[in-house]
Amino acid sequence: MSFTNTGSNHQTHIRHQTKPQTRITKPDPMERPTFSQNWSRVSRLTPTLRPHVQMTRQLFRGEHWYVVHDPISNNFFRLNPVAHHFVGLLDGKRQVDEAWRLTTDRYADMAPTQNEVIHILGQLNQSNLLRVDLPVDAKPLLDRSNRRKLKQWTGQAMSILFVRIPLINPDRFLTWCLPLLRPLLSKVGLGLWFIWLAYCLWQFLPHVGEFVNDAESVLAPANWGWMILLFLITKAIHEFGHGILCKRFGGAVPEMGVMMLIMMPAPFVDATSSWSFASRWHRFLVNAAGMMFELAIAGGAALVWLHETANNPGSLTAQLAYNIVFMASFTTILFNANPLLRFDGYYMLADFLEVPNMYDRATRHTRWLVQRFAYGMENAQPVATAAGEQWILLLYGIASQIYRFFVLAGIILFISGQLLTIGLLLGAWSFIAWCVVPCSKFFHWLFTSGQLGEQRKRAIAVTFIFLIGVFIGIGVIKVDEHKRTEGVIESAKRTDVAVQTNGFITDIYVEPGQQVKAGDPLLKTENPELLARKAELESELVKLDIEKRMAMIKDLVDMKIANAKKGVILDELADINDRIANQTLTASQDGTLIAADFKQLQGQYVQRGQVIARIADLSQLRVTALVSQSQSAAAMSKQIQKVELRTVGNVEKVHESNLLMAFDSGRSYLPHPALSKNAGGQIAMDPEDPKGQKTLRPQFELWLELPEEMQPAMQQGQLIAAPALLGERVYVRMTLPKRPLLYQWMTSIRQLVRDRLQF
Incomplete structure (x- = not known):
């Protein structure tokens, strides 16, 4: 016999059920005591359902169920045909004992026991679905069945x-x-x-x-x-x-x-x-x-x-x-x-x-599995009532709990990063609701519940053996520790190509990917304003020379003034000549020209200091990885035993590497924009930086060796193969000395909190 309280709920974009199901499921008849010592308290009652209660028949997995709905309190209950027959016999005149005996005569072993009848009446009475005058000794018995309002407020508090x-x-x-x-x-x-x-x-x-x-x-x-x-x-x-x-x-x-x-x-x-x-x-x-x-x-x-x-x-x-x-x-x-x-x-x-009510039933199904098979409680009543439900409830219970934990942890970490105090309060409250309260209830049940009976010693022993096993598994046994980060492939010898003089690009002499030598011309710019200013200054020099010769005859003071003006003009003219000479931009080192849209610069106006390309020596490539401040201690102390690389373009292939150098000072700017979150990387950028180049938190730099199989192949100074591209993002996994999982988790949590809260 099954009776299910489906509770009340609100249809929301997040559906939150506040009143869990309570199901009485028929196990083996030999395991169900037919009679109850409390039967005399309810046997002479003459209850009936209240007039406003509605009942609908539904089909679940080929079986008929009856849904009892109270439109006032919006509570829902499910009754199987046997329970529905029993409740239907309660017409306000017939006593509970008579209705139970009639149901037993009709359904035999499928009929509810006296304890189950008390439970049904308690559920219906607590939800105000029954109309009955309760004697003093019966009311506390029925009220104890389910204190719904208290559970509702508790659920709200736990779901802050x-x-x-x-x-x-x-x-x-x-x-x-x-x-x-x-x-x-x-x-x-x-x-x-x-x-x-x-x-x-x-x-x-x-x-x-x-x-x-x-x-x-x-x-x-x-x-x-x-x-x-x-x-x-x-x-x-x-x-x-x-x-x-x-x-x-x-x-x-x-x-x-x-x-x-x-x-x-x-x-x-x-x-x-x-x-x-x-x-x-x-x-x-x-x-x-x-x-x-x-x-x-x-x-x-x-x-x-x-x-x-x-x-x-x-x-x-x-x-x-x-x-x-x-x-x-x-x-x-x-x-x-x-x-x-x-x-x-x-x-x-x-x-x-x-x-129906899959979440609460999945939780209770897991509890039943432990009670029945681990604690040996043969009287434990199963939750699943239909074929196939056991696996559905078990798989759903495990998956939902794991997912809920990560969602809640992510929410708390996000809030903590924005509002520290509120995040810490939410974290403490969630720890109490998800860990302290359930554990205290479990141990109270373990040591005091009458359900365990003779199996209490076994239950206590199994529980503590399990806890000791968990502690040994995560707190004693040492396993490899891994740290993960991201890096970028770059040249150890590289220079940026920056414009030296404002002007329009008129000639481009090289193409992206071309090998260049130090001093080779790359492009030429022209600035008409610069040429006009040079002509103007040269004209002023001629004029000053004339004034100077005239001053030598008339006034020595005017000659000194003319000399001073000439000096200023000569300095400016020398600067202009240098800038004109720099209009032809040359390579500062040997290497490969790296530029995505170099040819598209033809005819465009560029400003002094603007970086338009990079020259890199592809024979000296390495991986530059960044770690947060909280991880830098492990990197700096040379604990890294093994380094593995995977390129973003080929994550299946693992390449072994070595640590070349670790820096003990943080940097606030990325070595390459590919590492930023805006480009798909992991490093958050400072939103207040208008250029978008500054990291939100300091990063510590690691230089890693680029494996031989990832090095580019050169022939007669020309690139003929590039297994890894310059600027390509790389996933890095570093193996550290073995430690128990518990210590690794504590370290990771401490590092995560330090990074998020900027301690």
Whole structure:
């Protein structure tokens, strides 16, 4: 016999279930005591369901279940046919004992035991679904079954990152909107949605590369205000989709409010009445409606972005359209469509697999496996009731817990990097909620629960053997320690080609990739203003010479003034002559000319100091890697035992390398832009640097040997093969002395906190 409390929930872009299921599943009849010592307290009661309670029959995995819905408290319960028969016999006149005996006569071993009947009555009474006058000795017994309000507030406290604040009842507004949208909320509308989305994708997909390249604009501080506003608008449309489709299929939407999602306000609606729908496809569509509405808006925004990018690039309209597409795609994939979190995708998967309340049942299924097979509790009641459910619950429980841990850790680290105090408080609270509280409850159950009975010694022994094994595995056994970073291939001997004089490039004598010798001309610039100024200065010199000769006859003072002026003009003329001489730019060393668009400079105006190319000696290549301040100690102390390289262009191939040199002073500028996050690297740049060249935190430099098989092949001074390209990004893995995993994790956490919080 099974009785399931599916709890109450709110249809939100993050679906958060606050009231877990409680299931009573029939094990072997020999393992279930039929009678209860507390039966006398409830046997003479004459309860009945309250008049407002609604009941719907649903089909799960070929079995009929009955969903009990309280529209006032919005609680849901699932009853199997046996439990439904028993509850149906409670008409307000028949006593509980009589109803139980009638059920036992009909269903025999499948009928609920007296303890299970007490549990059912306790669940229904606590949720205010029963109408019954309780004697003094029965009320505490039923109340102990499930203290829902306390659990609800506890759940809210434990989920501090997802706090809901109810505001209004949107049911009347949705009822008014339904006739207007009903033609679209049909099979025809669903077909039109698919056609619309296919057309938008057909137009958008060829431009995905451009869209990804513009992603950095989303994080610009000037865009944050627009992002928050558009986030609220798109999520309001998302929630409207849930609510209006729930109304379309006959459900009620009694509540709408704001959820503080990681301190970001986001709307939510309560569309949990869809749980009572007989059709699982109707339930599936209500869960998917928010994403469908949001993707439809995103498709239109994508077309607007394409039009504005082609006709008015950089406009506000283009940026707003980009923001909508980015949020709809990013949040939908990471949150809404992800079944590992209790968002829309979770409920869609649960309906598709016909495994309701999958998350809580997966947790309890794992607990049952431990109790039954590790602790030897033969009376432990299994959670899975249908074929195939055991593996689904086990795999989902493991995957969801791992994913939730990394998501929560990422959120806390992100907040800590922005707001240190709040991040630390959230981290401490999450540690208490996820570790301290569950562990304290577990050990309290382990040492005091009556369920264990004679198996308590075995359970305690198994638990401590497991804990000792875990400690030995992570705290005693030493394993290789690895540090990972990124580097770039560069020449040990290289010089930048910088313009010496302002002017227009008139002649280019070399091509990119060409071998040059020191002193070879590279290009020539001309500056008409410079030539005109030279002619003007030469004319002034002639004039001053005449004035000087005249002053020698008339006035010696005027002659001294003329000499001073001539000296100034000669100095300026000498500088101009030097600049004119430097208009022909020459190579400062032997090497290969590296320039992406050298020929395109023809006819362009360049300024003095502008770097337009680089000359590198390809026979002296190395890998320059950067490590953060927290990792530099290991690098500087020569603990590195092995270095492995993988190029970005060929990650399957591993190359062994050696450490050449490590520097003990940090640098704030990258050796190559390929290492920055803007170019796909890992190093964050200082957003306040207008040139985008300064790193957010100091980096320490390592020089690594470029393996022989990655060195370029030269023949008669010409490059004939280049297994690794100059400026190519390289993944670096360094092997350090063996240490236990626990010490490695503690070091990594300390380094991560130091880097993020800039200690």
